[in-house]
Amino acid sequence: MQYVADVTAGQDARAAIEIDRVSHVYAGAEGGVPALEDISMRVAPGRFVVIVGPSGCGKTSLLMMMAGLRDHSAGRIHVHGAAISKPDPDRVGVIFQEASLFPWLTTLDNIEFPLSLRGLSREERRRKSEPMLSLVGLSGFGARYPHELSGGMKQRVSIARGLVQDPPVLLMDEPFAALDEQTRMTMGHELLRIWSTTRKTVVFITHSLTEAVYLADEVYVMSPRPGRIIDHIEIDLPRPRTYEVMATEPFGRLRERIWQQIRRSQ
Amino acid sequence: MQRPDPKHVRWAILASLLVLWEVVPLTGLLPELFLPRLSKTVGVLWADLGIYGAALMVTLYEVVLATVIACGLGILFGASIGGIAVLRDLLLPVFSSLYAIPIVILYPIFTAWFGIGPQSKIMFAGIYGFFPVMLSTAAGIRTIDPQFLLAARSMGASPVQQITKVIIPASLPTVFTGLRLGGALAIIGVVVAEMLTASAGIGYLVTLNRTLLDSPRVFAGILCILVLSIAYDIASRQLERRMIVWQSVGKRQQTTAAQPAAAPVPAPSAA
Numbered sequence: 001m002q003y004v005a006d007v008t009a010g011q012d013a014r015a016a017i018e019i020d021r022v023s024h025v026y027a028g029a030e031g032g033v034p035a036l037e038d039i040s041m042r043v044a045p046g047r048f049v050v051i052v053g054p055s056g057c058g059k060t061s062l063l064m065m066m067a068g069l070r071d072h073s074a075g076r077i078h079v080h081g082a083a084i085s086k087p088d089p090d091r092v093g094v095i096f097q098e099a100s101l102f103p104w105l106t107t108l109d110n111i112e113f114p115l116s117l118r119g120l121s122r123e124e125r126r127r128k129s130e131p132m133l134s135l136v137g138l139s140g141f142g143a144r145y146p147h148e149l150s151g152g153m154k155q156r157v158s159i160a161r162g163l164v165q166d167p168p169v170l171l172m173d174e175p176f177a178a179l180d181e182q183t184r185m186t187m188g189h190e191l192l193r194i195w196s197t198t199r200k201t202v203v204f205i206t207h208s209l210t211e212a213v214y215l216a217d218e219v220y221v222m223s224p225r226p227g228r229i230i231d232h233i234e235i236d237l238p239r240p241r242t243y244e245v246m247a248t249e250p251f252g253r254l255r256e257r258i259w260q261q262i263r264r265s266q
Numbered sequence: 267m268q269r270p271d272p273k274h275v276r277w278a279i280l281a282s283l284l285v286l287w288e289v290v291p292l293t294g295l296l297p298e299l300f301l302p303r304l305s306k307t308v309g310v311l312w313a314d315l316g317i318y319g320a321a322l323m324v325t326l327y328e329v330v331l332a333t334v335i336a337c338g339l340g341i342l343f344g345a346s347i348g349g350i351a352v353l354r355d356l357l358l359p360v361f362s363s364l365y366a367i368p369i370v371i372l373y374p375i376f377t378a379w380f381g382i383g384p385q386s387k388i389m390f391a392g393i394y395g396f397f398p399v400m401l402s403t404a405a406g407i408r409t410i411d412p413q414f415l416l417a418a419r420s421m422g423a424s425p426v427q428q429i430t431k432v433i434i435p436a437s438l439p440t441v442f443t444g445l446r447l448g449g450a451l452a453i454i455g456v457v458v459a460e461m462l463t464a465s466a467g468i469g470y471l472v473t474l475n476r477t478l479l480d481s482p483r484v485f486a487g488i489l490c491i492l493v494l495s496i497a498y499d500i501a502s503r504q505l506e507r508r509m510i511v512w513q514s515v516g517k518r519q520q521t522t523a524a525q526p527a528a529a530p531v532p533a534p535s536a537a
Contacts, residue, residue, distance in 0.1 A: 067420055087420050094420040100413045104435045104512045114421035117431070145512050161421075 015078070016169055016201035017043040017066060022075030024061065034226035035061055036072070041220060041229065045168065048195060048202045050212040052258060053222030054266065059205050062227070063173050066203065067094045079169055089114050093162035097174045099154035101146040101161075108133065108142035111160045132160040135194060152183040159191070163198065172204045176211070184208075185243065188215055192241065213237070213254045214246060221258055223265040231261045302482040311486040318471070322490055325456055325467040328387045329494075332452040335388065336395030337445055343396075344403025344444070349433075358404060365397040369455075373462055382463050391455025395448035402444025406437030439510055446502045453495055468494075 024036040036058045043049050051059045064070035066077055068087040077084050079091050087094075101110045109116075111132055112125040120128075133142055136156040146154055155175055162170055176184045188211055195202055206212055212219050213235055221231040235254060237245055245251055287304040290296050298306070311318055347353045347361070373390055380386035410433060418432045460469025472487035 069416060069420055087422055089420070089422040092420075094417070096413060096417060098413050100411075100417040102414065102432070102435070104438075104510070113418075113431075117418075117421060117423050117427055165421075 014044070015042045016045040016047070016080060017041070017203065018076075018078040019062075019066070020076045020078075022062070022065065022072050022077060024058070024065070024072045024074075037226040037228045039075070039227070039229055041232075043201055043203065045201050046199050048192075048204065048215055048217045049220065050204045050206060050216035050218075051220045051222060052206060052209060052212045052262070053227060054224045054262060055207070057222045057224050058227030059222055060173050063094075063171050063203065063205055066169075067092055067171050069094070089165050089167060091167050092169045092171060093165065093167040095155075095158050095162045095170065095172045095175045097177050099146070099151075099158040101154055101157055103146050105145075106142065107138065107144050107146070107149070107157050110146065110157055111164050113161060114165050128164055129160070132164050135163070135197070136160045137190065150183075151179050152187055155179065155187060156190070159194065163194075163200070168201055170200045170202045172202065174205050174207065177207065184211070189243070191215065192239075196240065209255050209258050210246060212258065213251055214241060219254075219258060221261045221265075230265050231258070233257060299479065299481050302485055306482050307485040307489060310482040311489065314483070314486070318468070318486060318490060321466060321468045321471050321487075322494070324384065325460065325469065325491075326494070328384050328391065328456045328460075328467065329453050331384075331388045332391035332395060332456055333449045335392030336448040336452050337399050339392070340396045340399025340444065340448055341403050341441065344400040344441075345407060347400070348404035348407030348437075354404070354408070361397065361400060365401065369394050370458060370462075373459055376459075377463050382465060384466075387456050387459040387464070387467070390459045391452045394455035395450075395452035398451060399441075399444040399448035402447070403437070403441045406440030406444075407433060409440070410436045442506050442510065446499075446506065449498060449502060450495070453491075453498060457491055 019039055019041045022036060022039045023034070025032040025034050039062060041049075051062070053059045061070060065072045066079070066084065068084045079088075082091070084092070102113065105113065108126075108129050111129040112120075115125045115128060130142075133139055136159055138153060138156055138160070141149065141153065146157070149157065158175070162172075176187050179187060192215060204215060206215075216235045219231075219233045219235060220229050221233070222228065223230045233254065237248075237250060237254075284304060287301070287307075291298045291301050291303045343361075347357050369390070373386075376386040376390045380389050414432050414436055415428055418428050423431060456467070457469040460467035461473045464470040464473075468487050468490050472484050475481075475483035475487065
């Protein structure tokens with residue numbers, strides 16, 4: 001089945017992210033390889049949106065396009081009313097699967113990296129980074145180097161770095177995929193806490209259906225390559241969510257619906 | 267049983283080698299022509315301090331300039347080859363095979379071009395030390411995790427900032443390994459060149475005294491080069507440790523991490 005987005009053409013200032021009929025074809029023999037096909041979505045400010053889909057469906061490519069890190073062949077992407085053509089850390093923070101912290105910088109210096117690119121003074125940088133460090137629960141670890149931190153702690157630093165410039169939109173590309181199951185659950189819970197205090201618009205990519213339902217306000221399901229959006233599901237579970245919600249019947253039903261969509265598309 | 271401190275062991279080995287140097291010729295195990303006593307060697311060195319001092323200055327001057335050439339050209343070529351794919355595909359295999367050539371075979375050409383003075387030693391040793399610097403700089407830049415650059419771009423880093431704030435610090439450890447090796451090869455290159463054809467320098471003194479069968483003076487020259495090499499190694503290690511703080515911190519952490527609780531994960535603070 002084909003999901004048809006109810007997106008009106010043209011940018012909408014009220015939408016945090018507006019993706020309008022985006023397609024992408026990788027250059028190659030015989031006209032290239034289609035990667036994304038006619039993607040449209042509209043994310044309201046402050047929403048937590050999760051994109052799920054099989055490996056290689058192009059969901060990471062889509063996220064990189066929203067971040068201005070990759071070009072697309074057709075269509076338009078707007079963030080808070082303005083087109084995205086190159087990375088704009090004032091509007092969009094990106095958190096990658098690998099924490100991608102710089103090993104030669106301490107935790108605090110890593111968090112301050114985007115600020116140092118702007119030439120902010122040391123005092124100004126500290127004034128902004130210290131609250132981020134405590135927001136992600138790492139007070140006292142500011143002087144540590146990345147290899148002195150656990151995987152979960154690294155992702156916390158990475159989240160702090162994504163938040164330090166206070167962008168309204170946070171894009172997260174399978175940020176917890178490399179973590180073990182328990183850490184992953186804890187980090188999901190932590191992320192919801194951070195999200196509820198900062199009220200960012202979040203677009204979060206994952207393979208895990210449980211993670212998707214647990215975190216999201218709404219879930220987009222993508223098909224295998226070429227990636228299309230085949231379902232858009234409202235997750236109307238009450239917030240704040242606790243781990244117990246995963247054992248409830250509505251949770252199971254939502255998870256099952258996503259799973260059926262993915263299975264049918266293959 | 268507690269393991270002895272490796273630092274103490276190293277000093278103990280050095281001390282026992284020096285003692286052996288004194289004792290072995292004294293007992294007649296080796297004739298003094300082959301191995302003159304340490305005390306005799308130092309005595310000769312002391313007596314001819316002016317000659318050896320002047321020779322050491324010549325050698326040092328050649329080593330410093332050769333190192334500058336090796337590091338300067340090596341970083342320049344290495345960065346270009348490591349950073350630009352076309353150059354890398356064209357030149358890296360060529361340079362890699364050139365590295366295998368015993369360059370000393372080319373030394374006669376250097377003397378023909380630059381004379382038997384310091385210039386030929388500087389050029390020869392500079393080229394000799396150039397290869398490891400160039401190859402490791404290229405490797406250091408080529409092996410940078412592309413994720414670092416992607417993250418930096420996402421945070422708004424300009425191309426210049428990507429170089430100064432990501433590429434340079436990320437490649438520094440590998441480059442530094444090459445610089446240390448390059449400097450060491452520059453010392454070797456200078457001394458070998460001095461021993462082959464020269465009119466000054468420690469290498470020249472060693473060859474000269476060897477033909478005169480003056481063993482203590484040969485060993486006095488060897489002692490000078492030993493001290494020079496060890497001093498160079500210690501200095502470059504110190505410099506490396508100071509410049510790449512995060513790596514030495516890592517080593518320290520790894521040794522202390524053997525203790526029970528390595529950095530505990532903080533309990534998620536409840537909202």
